Amino acid sequence: MLLEKLAQLEQESRKLAPSTSERQVLNQKIIDYSNSFVDEIDNRPAYVISSTDGAEIKDYPIQEEGRSLDEILDLLELAVHTPGLNPASGGHLGYIPGGGVVTTAMGDYMADIFNRYAGIFYGSPGAVRMENLLIRWMCSLMGYPETALGNLTSGGSIANLIAITTARDKKGITSKKVDQAVIYLTEQVHHCVQKAIRIAGLNEAKIEYIPMDELYRMDATALQTQVEKDQANGLIPFLVVGSIGTTDVGAVDPINSIATIAEKNNMWFHIDAAYGGFFILVDECKEKFEGIERSDSIAIDPHKGLFLSYGTGAVLIKDVKAQLESHYYKANYMQDAVVREEELSPADLSPELTKHFRGLRMWLPLQVHGLQPFRACLEEKIYLCRYFYEEIRKRGFETGPYPELSVMLWRFVPQNGDANAYNEALLNAVKKDGRVFVSSTTLNGIFWIRLAVLSFRTHKHTIDILLEVVDGFEKE
Numbered sequence: 001m002l003l004e005k006l007a008q009l010e011q012e013s014r015k016l017a018p019s020t021s022e023r024q025v026l027n028q029k030i031i032d033y034s035n036s037f038v039d040e041i042d043n044r045p046a047y048v049i050s051s052t053d054g055a056e057i058k059d060y061p062i063q064e065e066g067r068s069l070d071e072i073l074d075l076l077e078l079a080v081h082t083p084g085l086n087p088a089s090g091g092h093l094g095y096i097p098g099g100g101v102v103t104t105a106m107g108d109y110m111a112d113i114f115n116r117y118a119g120i121f122y123g124s125p126g127a128v129r130m131e132n133l134l135i136r137w138m139c140s141l142m143g144y145p146e147t148a149l150g151n152l153t154s155g156g157s158i159a160n161l162i163a164i165t166t167a168r169d170k171k172g173i174t175s176k177k178v179d180q181a182v183i184y185l186t187e188q189v190h191h192c193v194q195k196a197i198r199i200a201g202l203n204e205a206k207i208e209y210i211p212m213d214e215l216y217r218m219d220a221t222a223l224q225t226q227v228e229k230d231q232a233n234g235l236i237p238f239l240v241v242g243s244i245g246t247t248d249v250g251a252v253d254p255i256n257s258i259a260t261i262a263e264k265n266n267m268w269f270h271i272d273a274a275y276g277g278f279f280i281l282v283d284e285c286k287e288k289f290e291g292i293e294r295s296d297s298i299a300i301d302p303h304k305g306l307f308l309s310y311g312t313g314a315v316l317i318k319d320v321k322a323q324l325e326s327h328y329y330k331a332n333y334m335q336d337a338v339v340r341e342e343e344l345s346p347a348d349l350s351p352e353l354t355k356h357f358r359g360l361r362m363w364l365p366l367q368v369h370g371l372q373p374f375r376a377c378l379e380e381k382i383y384l385c386r387y388f389y390e391e392i393r394k395r396g397f398e399t400g401p402y403p404e405l406s407v408m409l410w411r412f413v414p415q416n417g418d419a420n421a422y423n424e425a426l427l428n429a430v431k432k433d434g435r436v437f438v439s440s441t442t443l444n445g446i447f448w449i450r451l452a453v454l455s456f457r458t459h460k461h462t463i464d465i466l467l468e469v470v471d472g473f474e475k476e
C-alpha cells in the first residue's frame with residue numbers, strides 16, 4: 001500500500017524534472033522566442049497602448065494540468081510582452097532606463113539552474129566571494145577603503161533602506177530618541193528615501209528639506225545653518241542624504257561640502273547614486289563626484305548604470321561593522337554556518353536570508369564584455385543628452401538646467417494657450433507614435449517633459465526619432 005502510493009507519487013512528481021530531450025525542446029522554444037525579440041527590438045515600439053492591458057492573463061488560471069509551452073508563449077507575447085512600456089527598447093527614454101544586456105539573462109539562467117545558496121558563505125563560498133568581489137569593486141570605484149563592504153540588493157530602494165537602517169543604529173537613534181532626531185534631504189530626493197525613512201521607523205524624526213540652488217542642488221550653506229539651529233534646540237542631527245543624479249534633472253549635490261558638514265557634526269552621510277553612480281566610470285564625471293569617498297554609504301543601481309536587467313541594486317557601506325550590527329541574527333538552526341570574518345555573508349548584512357544569486361547576473365556581463373564598452377556606453381549617453389539639448393533648443397523649446405549627466409527637462413511655451421496642456425498633448429503624441437517613450441514631471445507647478453538617456457540600446461538614431469516626432473507634432 002505504502003510502496004504503491006510512493007510509486008504513484010514519484011511518477012507524478014518526476015514531471016518536474018524533464019528529461020534531456022524534453023529540456024532540449026523547451027530550451028529551444030524559449031531561446032528562439034527570446035532571440036526573435038532581441039533581433040527585432042529596433043522595430044518594436046517602446047510603448048504600446050493596448051485595449052486589453054494584458055487582461056488575457058486572467059483567462060489562464062493556475063490549474064491541475066500543465067499547458068503546452070507554445071500556448072504559454074503565445075499568451076506571454078499577447079498579454080505581457082506587448083502592452084505598456086518596453087524597457088528593453090533603446091526607445092525607452094523615460095523614468096530611468098537601463099535596457100537589460102542579454103548576458104544578464106545568461107547569468108540568471110545559470111544562477112537558477114545551479115541554484116547555489118548565495119546567502120551564506122558556508123553554503124556557497126564561491127558565490128559569496130563573487131558577490132563580495134563585485135561589492136568591493138564598486139567600493140573601490142568610489143574610493144572607499146578595502147574594509148568597506150555592502151550588499152547586492154534587488155534595487156536602489158532596498159539599498160537605500162539598508163543604508164538608512166544602518167545609519168539609524170550607528171547613530172544610536174532608538175525609538176525613544178526618534179522625535180529628537182533630524183534628517184536632512186532636498187525635495188528632489190527620490191521618493192524611495194522617504195519610504196525607507198518610514199519603514200525604518202523614523203517617520204517621527206524631524207525631516208528638514210534644505211533649499212536648493214537654481215540647478216536643484218542642495219545648498220550646503222543652508223544645510224550648515226539648519227544643523228546649527230537644530231543642535232541649539234537640543235535636537236540630534238544624525239543623517240544627511242545627498243544625491244548623485246536626481247531623478248528629475250540629474251542634479252549632483254555638492255558632495256564635498258556636505259561631507260565636511262557631516263564630519264563636523266557627527267552625521268551619517270548617505271548618497272543616493274542609484275541613477276548616477278556608474279558615471280564615475282567616465283573620466284569627466286570623476287571631478288563632479290569629488291568627495292564621494294568621504295560619504296558613509298552609497299546606493300547604486302547596476303540595473304540602471306550597468307544596463308543589467310531589472311533586479312540588481314547595491315548598497316556600499318564604509319563601516320561594515322555597523323551594517324553587520326544592524327542586520328545579523330543568530331538562530332539555533334543556523335549553528336553550522338560559522339561567520340567568516342574575511343568574507344561576511346549577505347544574510348548577515350541585509351534583511352534577506354535565502355536569496356537569488358544575483359552576483360552571477362552582474363559578474364558574467366562584466367567578465368564577458370570587459371569594462372570598456374560600459375564606459376563608452378555611459379559616455380555616449382551623456383553626449384546623446386547634450387545632442388538633444390542643443391537640438392531641442394534650436395527648435396525654440398525651453399529646457400531645464402544643462403544636463404549634468406544624461407537627464408534633462410524640456411517643454412514648449414506656445415504664444416497663445418496653456419503651456420502645460422500643450423506639453424501634455426505633445427507627450428501623448430509621443431506615446432501614441434510609440435517608437436520612443438518619454439515621461440514627464442512637475443516642478444514648481446510647471447509641467448515638464450523629461451528625457452532620460454541610459455539604455456545601452458539608445459543611440460543617435462533613437463534621439464533623431466524623438467526629434468522627428470516632435471517636429472511632426474501639431475496640436476489639434
Ligand SMILES: *Cc1c(COP(=O)(O)O)cnc(C)c1O
Pocket residue numbers: 096154155156157158190192243245246247272273274275276301313
Ligand atoms: C531608480 C532610483 C531609485 C530607486 O531604485 P529602484 O532600483 O527602482 O528600487 C532611487 N533613487 C534614484 C535616484 C533612482 O534613480
